[in-house]
Amino acid sequence: MSKTRLEAFSDGVVAILITIMVLEFRVPHGAGWGDLAPMLPKFLTYVMSFVFLGIYWTNHHHLIHVTRGVSGGILWANLHLLFWLSLVPFGTAWMGENHDAAIPTAVYGVILLCDAIAYEILVRVILAHEGSSSELRKAIGKDMKGNVSLLFYLAAIPLSFVYTPLADALYAAVAILWLIPDRRIERHVVRT
Amino acid sequence: MSKTRLEAFSDGVVAILITIMVLEFRVPHGAGWGDLAPMLPKFLTYVMSFVFLGIYWTNHHHLIHVTRGVSGGILWANLHLLFWLSLVPFGTAWMGENHDAAIPTAVYGVILLCDAIAYEILVRVILAHEGSSSELRKAIGKDMKGNVSLLFYLAAIPLSFVYTPLADALYAAVAILWLIPDRRIERHVVRT
Amino acid sequence: MSKTRLEAFSDGVVAILITIMVLEFRVPHGAGWGDLAPMLPKFLTYVMSFVFLGIYWTNHHHLIHVTRGVSGGILWANLHLLFWLSLVPFGTAWMGENHDAAIPTAVYGVILLCDAIAYEILVRVILAHEGSSSELRKAIGKDMKGNVSLLFYLAAIPLSFVYTPLADALYAAVAILWLIPDRRIERHVVRT
Amino acid sequence: MSKTRLEAFSDGVVAILITIMVLEFRVPHGAGWGDLAPMLPKFLTYVMSFVFLGIYWTNHHHLIHVTRGVSGGILWANLHLLFWLSLVPFGTAWMGENHDAAIPTAVYGVILLCDAIAYEILVRVILAHEGSSSELRKAIGKDMKGNVSLLFYLAAIPLSFVYTPLADALYAAVAILWLIPDRRIERHVVRT
Numbered sequence: 099m100s101k102t103r104l105e106a107f108s109d110g111v112v113a114i115l116i117t118i119m120v121l122e123f124r125v126p127h128g129a130g131w132g133d134l135a136p137m138l139p140k141f142l143t144y145v146m147s148f149v150f151l152g153i154y155w156t157n158h159h160h161l162i163h164v165t166r167g168v169s170g171g172i173l174w175a176n177l178h179l180l181f182w183l184s185l186v187p188f189g190t191a192w193m194g195e196n197h198d199a200a201i202p203t204a205v206y207g208v209i210l211l212c213d214a215i216a217y218e219i220l221v222r223v224i225l226a227h228e229g230s231s232s233e234l235r236k237a238i239g240k241d242m243k244g245n246v247s248l249l250f251y252l253a254a255i256p257l258s259f260v261y262t263p264l265a266d267a268l269y270a271a272v273a274i275l276w277l278i279p280d281r282r283i284e285r286h287v288v289r290t
Numbered sequence: 291m292s293k294t295r296l297e298a299f300s301d302g303v304v305a306i307l308i309t310i311m312v313l314e315f316r317v318p319h320g321a322g323w324g325d326l327a328p329m330l331p332k333f334l335t336y337v338m339s340f341v342f343l344g345i346y347w348t349n350h351h352h353l354i355h356v357t358r359g360v361s362g363g364i365l366w367a368n369l370h371l372l373f374w375l376s377l378v379p380f381g382t383a384w385m386g387e388n389h390d391a392a393i394p395t396a397v398y399g400v401i402l403l404c405d406a407i408a409y410e411i412l413v414r415v416i417l418a419h420e421g422s423s424s425e426l427r428k429a430i431g432k433d434m435k436g437n438v439s440l441l442f443y444l445a446a447i448p449l450s451f452v453y454t455p456l457a458d459a460l461y462a463a464v465a466i467l468w469l470i471p472d473r474r475i476e477r478h479v480v481r482t
Numbered sequence: 483m484s485k486t487r488l489e490a491f492s493d494g495v496v497a498i499l500i501t502i503m504v505l506e507f508r509v510p511h512g513a514g515w516g517d518l519a520p521m522l523p524k525f526l527t528y529v530m531s532f533v534f535l536g537i538y539w540t541n542h543h544h545l546i547h548v549t550r551g552v553s554g555g556i557l558w559a560n561l562h563l564l565f566w567l568s569l570v571p572f573g574t575a576w577m578g579e580n581h582d583a584a585i586p587t588a589v590y591g592v593i594l595l596c597d598a599i600a601y602e603i604l605v606r607v608i609l610a611h612e613g614s615s616s617e618l619r620k621a622i623g624k625d626m627k628g629n630v631s632l633l634f635y636l637a638a639i640p641l642s643f644v645y646t647p648l649a650d651a652l653y654a655a656v657a658i659l660w661l662i663p664d665r666r667i668e669r670h671v672v673r674t
Numbered sequence: 675m676s677k678t679r680l681e682a683f684s685d686g687v688v689a690i691l692i693t694i695m696v697l698e699f700r701v702p703h704g705a706g707w708g709d710l711a712p713m714l715p716k717f718l719t720y721v722m723s724f725v726f727l728g729i730y731w732t733n734h735h736h737l738i739h740v741t742r743g744v745s746g747g748i749l750w751a752n753l754h755l756l757f758w759l760s761l762v763p764f765g766t767a768w769m770g771e772n773h774d775a776a777i778p779t780a781v782y783g784v785i786l787l788c789d790a791i792a793y794e795i796l797v798r799v800i801l802a803h804e805g806s807s808s809e810l811r812k813a814i815g816k817d818m819k820g821n822v823s824l825l826f827y828l829a830a831i832p833l834s835f836v837y838t839p840l841a842d843a844l845y846a847a848v849a850i851l852w853l854i855p856d857r858r859i860e861r862h863v864v865r866t
Contacts (some may be wrong), residue, residue, distance in 0.1 A: 103297055103351050105679055110305030110494075113686030118313060120760050121694060125767040129775035148760070152753040156746065159679055170348065174469070177344040184312050184340070191317040199321030277750070295489055295543050302497030302686075310505060362540065366661070369536040376504050376532070383509040391513030487681055487735050494689030502697060554732065558853070561728040568696050568724070575701040583705030 101168050104176055108162075111180045112155045115187055119144055122191040140194035147190040149273040150210065154183060154217065164234045165224050175223040179216040185209045203265050204258035210269065211251040218244070247272045293360045296368055300354075303372045304347045307379055311336050314383040332386035339382040341465040342402065346375060346409065356426045357416050367415040371408040377401045395457045396450035402461065403443040410436070439464045485552045488560055492546075495564045496539045499571055503528055506575040524578035531574040533657040534594065538567060538601065548618045549608050559607040563600040569593045587649050588642035594653065595635040602628070631656045677744045680752055684738075687756045688731045691763055695720055698767040716770035723766040725849040726786065730759060730793065740810045741800050751799040755792040761785045779841050780834035786845065787827040794820070823848045 123140060126133035158179075165172075189206040196202045228234050254268035315332060318325035350371075357364075381398040388394045420426050446460040507524060510517035542563075549556075573590040580586045612618050638652035699716060702709035734755075741748075765782040772778045804810050830844040 100355070103301060106298060106682060107301045107305055107347065109679060109683045110302050110686050111309055113683055114306055114309040114690055115312075116756070117687055117690040117694060117760055118309060120691075120763055121313070121697070122317070123764045125698070125764065125771055127771070129768075129772035129778050131777060134777070134781070145757075148753075148757055152750070155683065156749045156753075159749065163676070173348045173351065174344070177340075177348075180308070181337075181340055184309055187312055188315045188317065192321075195317055195319070196321035201323060201326070202321050205326070292547070295493060298490060299493045299497055299539065302494050303501055306498055306501040307504075310501060313505070314509070365540045365543065366536070369532075369540075372500070373529075373532055376501055379504055380507045380509065384513075387509055387511070388513035393515060393518070394513050397518070484739070487685060490682060491685045491689055491731065494686050495693055498690055498693040499696075502693060505697070506701070557732045557735065558728070561724075561732075564692070565721075565724055568693055571696055572699045572701065576705075579701055579703070580705035585707060585710070586705050589710070 101162055101165060104168050104173060105162055108158060108176060108180060109155075112151055112158075112183065115183060116148060116151050119147055119187045119190050122187070122194065139197035140191075143190050143194035143197065146269060146273055147186050149277065150213075151183065151186060153273070153276045154179075154213065157217065161221065161224070161234075166228060169227050171223050172220070172227060175216075175220040179213070179220050182209065182212040182216045186213070197266075198262055200259045200262055203262050204255050207251050207255040207258060207265060207269065210272075211248070211255070214244070214248055214251060243275055246275060293354055293357060296360050296365060297354055300350055300368060300372060301347075304343055304350075304375065307375060308340060308343050311339055311379045311382050314379070314386065331389035332383075335382050335386035335389065338461060338465055339378050341469065342405075343375065343378060345465070345468045346371075346405065349409070353413065353416070353426075358420060361419050363415050364412070364419060367408075367412040371405070371412050374401065374404040374408045378405070389458075390454055392451045392454055395454050396447050399443050399447040399450060399457060399461065402464075403440070403447070406436070406440055406443060435467055438467060485546055485549060488552050488557060489546055492542055492560060492564060493539075496535055496542075496567065499567060500532060500535050503531055503571045503574050506571070506578065523581035524575075527574050527578040527581065530653060530657055531570050533661065534597075535567065535570060537657070537660045538563075538597065541601065545605065545608070545618075550612060553611050555607050556604070556611060559600075559604040563597070563604050566593065566596040566600045570597070581650075582646055584643045584646055587646050588639050591635050591639040591642060591649060591653065594656075595632070595639070598628070598632055598635060627659060630659060677738055677741060680744050680749060681738055684734060684752060684756060685731075688727055688734075688759065691759060692724060692727050695723055695763045695766050698763070698770065715773035716767075719766050719770040719773065722845060722849055723762050725853065726789075727759065727762060729849070729852045730755075730789065733793065737797065737800070737810075742804060745803050747799050748796070748803060751792075751796040755789070755796050758785065758788040758792045762789070773842075774838055776835045776838055779838050780831050783827050783831040783834060783841060783845065786848075787824070787831065790820070790824055790827060819851060822851060 123137065123144070126137070186209060189202075189209040192202040193199075193206045225235055250268045250272050254265040257268065258265040315329065315336070318329070378401060381394075381401040384394040385391075385398045417427060442460045442464050446457040449460065450457040507521060507528070510521070570593060573586075573593040576586040577583075577590045609619060634652045634656050638649040641652065642649040699713060699720070702713070762785060765778075765785040768778040769775075769782045801811060826844045826848050830841040833844070834841040
């Protein structure tokens with residue numbers, strides 16, 4: 099079974115998710131700066147979600163690159179990841195409209211957490227299929243970034259109800275963490 | 291004639307159908323749990339439709355994998371399948387907004403039934419093109435899952451008017467039936 | 483220069499055009515047959531436009547299949563075709579909402595006519611690039627279907643203002659003309 | 675690392691961006707010429723943005739064609755370009771609704787400028803990865819068109835506030851500049 103279609107389908111879904119978030123930028127009816135200003139929190143949330151989806155896409159790219167073949171289980175673990183990623187535009191739009199509200203901020207974190215767990219499941223299903231001597235297992239390494247991300251999401255969800263900007267800061271920190279180039283990781287760890 | 295574009299086009303259409311269903315989650319204006327709660331039936335309908343489209347995508351993946359070439363007839367049988375799949379988001383949105391209403395639930399079943407019939411037609415057109423000694427014919431087997439699915443759809447449509455949740459349960463049963471891993475089938479039957 | 487990306491990009495655009503037409507089926511708020519009935523003209527227009535886009539996609543598939551390479555001119559002739567195809571969802575939605583009105587019906591015909599002309603231009607640009615001894619020139623043949631289609635569009639546009647259903651019938655006739663299987667053409671003519 | 679998925683993902687995103695702009699053509703409720711007329715400025719803005727995205731797509735096609743491999747940095751420089759391209763539909767819709775207003779016209783120019791800068795960054799990241807003796811460096815040449823475009827955007831942004839149609843004319847001039855066939859450039863310069 100070839101992995102071409104799994105890649106093509108995942109590329110399609112992520113490309114659409116990234117672009118439908120733009121549809122939430124409802125065009126203001128007026129034409130002044132005052133009409134543009136209220137869009138700033140929406141825009142910043144869009145930037146962050148774009149980065150998150152970009153991270154998943156590049157990680158997925160690296161992950162499937164070292165995978166030799168696909169099974170039915172891998173197809174479904176991948177669909178499961180795409181399902182949770184598909185909720186990112188909803189979370190983005192809701193938080194973008196209510197950027198200082200606790201619940202939308204916490205829900206955004208729950209979606210990011212489920213994305214991270216679904217990615218982890220996909221990695222494990224692939225590992226089980228590839229076997230312990232696979233190139234992938236060697237490449238996984240300690241996955242510091244993945245663990246730190248999970249920790250930050252888990253902290254941000256309750257913190258949304260204490261002080262919302264702190265949760266936003268934690269989400270942003272995860273995004274920045276993944277953006278930092280790290281040549282050593284690119285060679286050895288799949289996730290970067 | 292190569293099958294690459296048939297795969298790419300089908301992947302594109304299914305990827306878009308799966309993601310435009312998310313557009314129906316209109317972001318609530320409020321930011322409380324009370325604003326999120328009414329979305330639950332919509333969400334559950336989305337999960338079910340996501341699984342159905344996922345099933346068709348993985349089945350299509352396996353089906354085309356064992357197909358050697360495409361003809362004009364196969365292209366059109368495939369477009370015919372994509373047509374009926376394209377109605378899934380409409381059915382999902384209508385049933386999601388009226389989850390306890392008989393007619394939307396029955397219409398959802400009619401769409402699923404047409405999807406299943408269109409898939410069956412595609413399989414037959416491919417079989418006619420491949421010839422009786424093809425790898426595909428051997429792989430088809432008895433197609434129990436396909437027959438049970440048809441039966442459940444046919445039962446659910448009239449049952450929508452008797453007791454709507456029963457129809458919902460039958461749809462869910464079909465989705466679960468296909469999700470159950472079945473290693474034996476993966477080797478021998480194309481549809482899994 | 484390879485033709486893979488031209489195919490992939492065109493597949494993507496047509497897949498999206500076919501599916502965004504479904505977004506025009508705004509879900510009725512009620513849940514009765516009476517809420518579904520007014521959607522019938524919209525649905526029929528959708529079916530017709532789906533068939534038209536399907537025709538262009540399969541024709542494009544065959545056309546590019548016999549093309550050996552692409553040039554900057556071919557890329558742009560292809561983008562020009564995609565531009566006119568991109569107006570089909572608009573024409574479909576307008577005619578679907580006003581199925582007995584002359585102007586939307588005529589505008590739909592104008593869009594179909596421009597699609598046909600753009601396709602013809604693409605064929606000629608490819609022919610100029612491939613040279614007169616190419617496989618494509620032999621495959622083109624007399625292109626009866628193409629010429630009949632152009633004639634029908636040209637007739638339907640003014641007839642929209644005389645008797646609108648007649649124009650609808652002509653559009654449907656073109657769609658059916660292309661759907662009829664024609665094994666001889668499949669071997670010899672690119673367009674089928 | 676292969677460049678197939680970078681191409682496929684970029685094709686997907688640009689294909690979606692080009693087509694979601696059509697969603698902004700909200701279907702008029704009436705069916706007369708009077709209902710169509712107010713859409714003209716929107717239509718012209720759509721044509722222009724379609725051409726701009728088409729330019730980026732063909733340039734991207736040529737650029738990646740001469741690129742031998744991709745790195746994590748190239749993936750992110752490409753995502754960065756896609757991010758700014760993703761704002762084109764918003765700019766198009768806002769300017770289309772307010773075609774004689776200074777601020778939407780200036781914002782449209784800012785988006786085009788950021789697109790151009792992001793493209794330039796992508797070129798440089800690829801050059802740094804390919805090395806100075808690469809085919810790409812030879813192909814880049816003087817990039818007159820790119821420099822003229824930047825100059826025109828930089829002029830159009832302040833001019834929007836002086837005389838809006840002049841800014842529109844400058845945008846159109848850039849689009850036309852890129853559409854002019856230039857066989858010599860096609861052979862020597864990547865960007866055409």
